[in-house]
Amino acid sequence: MRVIAICLAFGLLTASCGTADEAPPSPDTLTLVTHQSFAVSEGTIELFEAQHDITVEILRSDDAGAMVNQAILTKGNPLGDVIFGIDNTFLSRALDAGILEAYESPGLAAVPDDLKLDPEHRATPIDFGDVCVNYDRSVINDGEAPKSLLELAGEPARGMLVVENPATSSPGLAFLLATIAEFGEDGEYTWKDYWADLRDNDVVVTAGWDDAYYGRFSGGAGQGDRPLVVSYASSPPAEVIFSETPLDEAPTGIMEAGCFRQIEFAGVLAGADAPELAAEFIDFMLGVEFQEDIPLNMFVFPANAEARLPEAFVEYTKIPDTLATISPDVIDANRQRWIEEWDAVMLP
């Protein structure tokens, strides 16, 4: 009945039932499932296509969260062969659901150990980016910029900071996690006390990164009036690269404390049509060519330590020395509770 209904409906609509587009992918195609932010230079994917004489098809979800959820809903009959863009905040959810097949890429040898969060190698780290507070250098001198999370809640920073809602924004969640790592859940001064202080210090919360950065932040391309914003460590070089006239220095800087690292992983989807090709694509993503292409396209750092960084990345940003860390399983177990508790503090 279902067959008939679907064939009838689509037959009427498209005057065909099962055109080339809708046929199951043949082995000469590798399907990459990824999210909105995935970007590479033209010609990069083509290298892999030429090497293996296949076509790479790209499917996109809205964001990392949507992508992981959609992969879980299609478990056993996945939409593609290889998935890229699962970050450490969603890693446990993906691993627990069993949507990934183990594959240990030889390329992992060049990846620092602190990025390898899955000892069973179902998820392979491809890149990382740090969520840090950015400041507008036209308002705040480098010497006077806040140096700790605590300073953001102090009088000099009153009315200056804009953050993203952790329920709707991935940098927003990263910043919440940084504060939880820093102040902890127990003791005299917990992360909730810290957020209550931020609230009293007139912090602004926006739904998405774009509303915060373009709408409320005053630095760079921002149109707002607040000189401090939760963004990425790579935002300053992006400001330099995407400016019309060449800039000698970045209009924004980063606060190096209280940063949270987002690591993006790739994996072979369980039940893939072309698991061998998928594994080779993971090798390819860890290769120097792909890795060196990452920074200027996705504005994150390559996981492969042998990849050279573009000049702007060397000059205008840093990789923070100290990072807040919370393990993926703790994040996944507590995400909903933390977000609801954050709601209760911020929106009483």
Added chain:
Amino acid sequence: MGRRDAAVTNATRAQRVDGAGRLLRSLAVGIPLVFLIVVFLYPLASILITGLSGDARPLAAFGDVFAKPSLRGVAWFTLWQAIASTLLTLVLAMPAAYVFARYEFPGRSLLRAAVTIPFVLPTLVVGSAFLAVLGPNGALGIDLSSTIWAILLAHVFYNYAVIVRTVGGLWANLDPRLEEAARILGAGRWTAFRTITLPLLRPAIAAASSIVFLFTFTSFGVILVLGNLEFRTIEVEIWRQTMSFLNLPVAAALSVLQLVAVSLILLAYSRYQERRALEQSLAPASSTSRKPQNAREWWVVGGTLSFTAIFLGTPLAILAERSLRFGGEWSLAAYTSLGDGADSPLFVPATRAIGNSLGFALAAMAIALVVGILASTVIAYKRGAVSTWFDLLLMLPLGTSAVTIGFGFLVAFDSPIDLRTSPILIPLAHSLIAIPFVVRTVVPVMRTIRSRLREAARVLGASPLRAWREVDLPLIARSGLVAAGFAFAISLGEFGATAFLVRPDRPTLPVAIFRLLGRPGELNFGRAMALSTILMVLTAVSIMAIERFRVGDTGEF
């Protein structure tokens, strides 16, 4: 050939024609029904069943929803903000409905088209423009961001056109002599309006209000950008439960709740319409409007139009202005860089997104027209329960959360043919949203076609098919063109449903704007604003093009 033989031939021909008519009629019911079952009901049921069966106790999720004070709060907020938004929209847009209906002034049809632009723009684009007006540095001077006023005003901004077009449409056809008679008999201006005009306008006010209520009840983008999760509708909560928490049981329970609420609203509306359906002697719009004649009337027209222009125009103008500024100066840099591919984080040149959008919009338009016009014939020519239920069924996708539909496609379309990632899902999802608009544009026109006209044609020897072709079709074709333009514009601006599909790498305009806005750097922001402006212009052009084909002022949009 004898007379007898001729009679027999005629009878067989009539039989054959009746057979064709029957086939046509069953196709008119069958195609929209199968379409809705396959593209809407089946995926919806699949995801709801997946969600509700995920819990060990199947109906426990409903209990959770009612037990949690925060979720009860969400339900209450959804209801009261929808009522407040609807009332505010009515109050603020009624003067414009009156002015457009009763007065002639230069640029009237152009302005009426312009009023419709906000209605089809993607919320994420307008949300940021709205912040630029109502935010801390806003043009208004007061910071209304993160207050309920920002949400209410944005809802008015979006739905202004619904009142102006629907209420104004009927108002333009009311015979002004009725009110004049009351005035002559000594009634004041207000009394005459309250006792004569308002009751006559009631069907249109009810129709428009129910649409505005439906849209604001299920509001998503506006609430997310301006309400910042401090204010949450059921729709936003479904998205949050699904995306952040993957709590499918609660999301499914909330979806069912929202569907029930929306169905009740629509049913109440159609009951009301049936009871209230009174025969009115309508006058052609051209005979009821005239030029403003004295200073007072010029003030009314000028004041109303100025308010409309400032209220609707400011956010749109800010978008356009931002696309033309670069590095603090006027510049076309954002536009000239749209064709660049290599250094664009879009992976495809932004110009290709325009092509993708146009292609999807054409496909969505075609699907919406075929299904919508067939469904309209059922709704217009069949009376009673069939018509009511068909109409309700077609409206339901508007009351279903986009994330539910998107995930429903994913769960339902895995076999026998794997359509989960087919590009056809994008125009299909768009057409689900556009069909109700097609129906509401075409049905009123079909209903106005006098059945006597058709009977006359048949008496003169025309077959039912021929009578339909020669009497109905030309009139319907024109309203079909109007509907087509509307469907096209809706598809161009659609973002919500597209965002929750897993889709091949063919970004539409709103998707490309969203991707660009997710990047730091002035060039990316400029490109996003430039694409938004292009989207606005494309929308405006398609809306203005359809104004030319409007059949009088009938049609609810």
